Amino acid sequence: MTQTTDKVPTDLPEREYTVQGGGDWQTILPAPEGESERLVVNMGPQHPSTHGVLRLILEIEGESVTQVRCGIGYLHTGIEKNLEYRNWTQGVTFVTRMDYLSNFFNETAYCLGVEKLLGIEDQVPERAQVIRVMLMELNRISSHFVCLATGGLELGALTAMTVGFRDRELILDLFELITGLRMNQAYIRPGGVQQDLPAGAEKKIAETVTLLRKRYKDTHALLVGNAIWMGRTVGVGYQDLAACMALGATGPILRATGLPHDLRKSQPYCGYEDYEFEVATQDTCDAYGRFLIRLAEMEQSLNIVEQCLDKLSPGPVMVADKKIAWPSQLAIGPDGMGNSLEHIRHIMGESMEALIHHFKLVTEGFRVPVGQVYSAVESPRGELGVHMVSDGGTRPYRVHYRDPSFVNLQSVPIQSEGGMISDVVAAVASIDPVMGGCDR
Amino acid sequence: MGIEEKLPSGFLLTTVEGVAGYARKSSLWPATFGLACCAIEMMATGAGRFDLARFGMEVFRPSPRQADLMIVAGRVSQKMAPVLRQVYDQMPNPKWVISMGACASSGGMFNNYAVVQGVDHVVPVDIYLPGCPPRPEMLQDAILKLHDEIQHMKMGAHREVQVRELEAAALTATPVEDMKGLLR
Numbered sequence: 001m002t003q004t005t006d007k008v009p010t011d012l013p014e015r016e017y018t019v020q021g022g023g024d025w026q027t028i029l030p031a032p033e034g035e036s037e038r039l040v041v042n043m044g045p046q047h048p049s050t051h052g053v054l055r056l057i058l059e060i061e062g063e064s065v066t067q068v069r070c071g072i073g074y075l076h077t078g079i080e081k082n083l084e085y086r087n088w089t090q091g092v093t094f095v096t097r098m099d100y101l102s103n104f105f106n107e108t109a110y111c112l113g114v115e116k117l118l119g120i121e122d123q124v125p126e127r128a129q130v131i132r133v134m135l136m137e138l139n140r141i142s143s144h145f146v147c148l149a150t151g152g153l154e155l156g157a158l159t160a161m162t163v164g165f166r167d168r169e170l171i172l173d174l175f176e177l178i179t180g181l182r183m184n185q186a187y188i189r190p191g192g193v194q195q196d197l198p199a200g201a202e203k204k205i206a207e208t209v210t211l212l213r214k215r216y217k218d219t220h221a222l223l224v225g226n227a228i229w230m231g232r233t234v235g236v237g238y239q240d241l242a243a244c245m246a247l248g249a250t251g252p253i254l255r256a257t258g259l260p261h262d263l264r265k266s267q268p269y270c271g272y273e274d275y276e277f278e279v280a281t282q283d284t285c286d287a288y289g290r291f292l293i294r295l296a297e298m299e300q301s302l303n304i305v306e307q308c309l310d311k312l313s314p315g316p317v318m319v320a321d322k323k324i325a326w327p328s329q330l331a332i333g334p335d336g337m338g339n340s341l342e343h344i345r346h347i348m349g350e351s352m353e354a355l356i357h358h359f360k361l362v363t364e365g366f367r368v369p370v371g372q373v374y375s376a377v378e379s380p381r382g383e384l385g386v387h388m389v390s391d392g393g394t395r396p397y398r399v400h401y402r403d404p405s406f407v408n409l410q411s412v413p414i415q416s417e418g419g420m421i422s423d424v425v426a427a428v429a430s431i432d433p434v435m436g437g438c439d440r
Numbered sequence: 441m442g443i444e445e446k447l448p449s450g451f452l453l454t455t456v457e458g459v460a461g462y463a464r465k466s467s468l469w470p471a472t473f474g475l476a477c478c479a480i481e482m483m484a485t486g487a488g489r490f491d492l493a494r495f496g497m498e499v500f501r502p503s504p505r506q507a508d509l510m511i512v513a514g515r516v517s518q519k520m521a522p523v524l525r526q527v528y529d530q531m532p533n534p535k536w537v538i539s540m541g542a543c544a545s546s547g548g549m550f551n552n553y554a555v556v557q558g559v560d561h562v563v564p565v566d567i568y569l570p571g572c573p574p575r576p577e578m579l580q581d582a583i584l585k586l587h588d589e590i591q592h593m594k595m596g597a598h599r600e601v602q603v604r605e606l607e608a609a610a611l612t613a614t615p616v617e618d619m620k621g622l623l624r
């Protein structure tokens with residue numbers, strides 16, 4: 001191993017070619033005996049079919065894969081570290097950028113944790129919880145659309161991509177209407193949500209749900225039973241229940257083995273126990289099963305959104321405690337978006353106490369009692385958990401995310417070793433990792 | 441009936457630079473360099489509603505050797521920076537870079553150990569596009585501005601003169617920290 005001579009030895013075996021440019025590996029490491037067909041190939045981190053900046057290190061013999069390992073960390077952003085330097089409310093702005101396809105789930109998991117630490121879970125208004133559930137379910141649909149779109153793109157089904165992005169735009173329009181942003185909203189805040197729904201939002205949501213139902217049929221007709229799509233996915237990426245348990249895989253991967261595990265049912269949060277929906281399962285353990293589960297979940301999510309619309313009743317959207325509730329009362333003025341005039345009038349002219357609260361909350365933030373908590377939600381990719389520790393200050397001592405993309409990526413070897421190279425792509429697409437969530 | 445029917449007759453005079461610029465700008469081939477959230481908006485720009493095909497650039501090339509525009513969409517981590525540079529080096533000249541989003545342009549909100557504080561530490565950038573993430577319309581606007589720049593790019597000896605002029609102009613321009621007043 002340590003044979004690093006400058007001089008090239010003359011008694012070399014026949015020349016090998018490695019992927020990383022140079023052919024000088026022989027001078028460092030002699031070729032292993034009797035494995036002339038073995039080739040190590042790097043796929044990624046910059047590769048169109050690796051679902052983001054994932055690097056796959058493949059050991060191949062001919063067309064078949066003997067070993068796969070994932071190289072991650074190409075999108076490590078240090079978000080967890082940054083959280084320790086921002087107050088509890090500002091944290092939402094960071095966590096929403098972790099898994100950028102399921103941002104409302106990141107925000108909710110975080111806020112549920114903070115609320116548990118503060119002991120105010122019961123005080124969060126009903127309307128805020130309904131809005132949270134509604135946004136999460138819309139988000140689940142949009143995330144599954146992207147999974148379908150990029151998964152289709154990676155398998156060469158370009159129509160799936162255009163269809164997926166077309167329908168996702170409808171949901172982004174809703175997000176924009178409600179929160180003002182298409183992505184990375186930071187809308188769900190500790191204690192409730194940032195703003196109430198704007199006028200006319202409910203009608204728009206209902207219209208969109210109707211339209212999505214109609215288009216859902218097209219997507220269904222396009223892919224379910226499609227011979228090429230099935231040829232690429234049926235029996236590919238096999239992972240049974242025992243393997244899921246050993247590796248901690250959750251989400252559609254686990255449900256494709258027939259186990260109806262869904263945190264929305266098994267440990268409800270945000271009032272999920274009051275909604276009627278089914279947990280979709282399949283028993284094929286393969287990529288096609290996961291795809292079917294995603295489709296079924298989209299339909300269930302549409303049902304939940306409709307139930308949310310029925311449940312929405314007027315009321316506050318933030319806890320009443322003025323020591324916690326963020327004083328954001330935004331309005332559009334002649335010079336753009338800013339604090340509403342009424343709020344300014346209130347804090348500047350009417351109530352000294354309100355001014356103090358506003359000042360304290362904005363400059364310093366609220367204090368959270370000492371303790372630690374784990375809160376988990378069912379994100380489109382599986383169990384999204386947050387472990388947060390508070391030392392009693394206005395900033396977290398530590399926040400750690402258990403991101404399903406990170407955990408599920410362990411399944412890549414078990415799903416694709418022994419198969420063909422092209423099946424690796426299908427397997428990774430069916431896991432649907434989002435590297436932003438995985439690397440954070 | 442197009443413009444060619446309206447022309448008087450015979451021949452049409454233009455410059456080599458004009459023709460080359462027109463050809464270059466009308467078929468930019470972007471390399472896929474999606475990194476984070478911004479990449480999703482970049483894909484949305486390529487998809488149905490925003491439809492980059494209208495500007496002759498819907499083919500996102502998986503191979504950098506076939507691309508001449510790199511849209512750096514997302515945060516560049518320290519681990520990704522060498523990869524990014526390698527992809528840039530593999531692209532043939534002439535090539536352009538759009539730095540999409542706050543993260544790629546300046547590190548954005550992540551001023552920490554992990555994120556490169558602006559992709560211009562690694563590759564030369566032609567257009568900085570603010571936003572977190574920029575809307576697809578903003579990306580299109582950036583692309584159209586880049587088209588304009590490409591159209592008016594000089595070649596050969598003219599290019600050298602142009603570069604020198606631009607440098608002289610940049611030296612006398614107002615520094616950013618002296619730009620006071622409202623941003624409008």
Ligand code: SF4
Nearest residue numbers: 477514541542543572
């Ligand atoms: S600028 Fe914003 S949207 Fe773009 S990569 Fe950075 S955090 Fe994500």
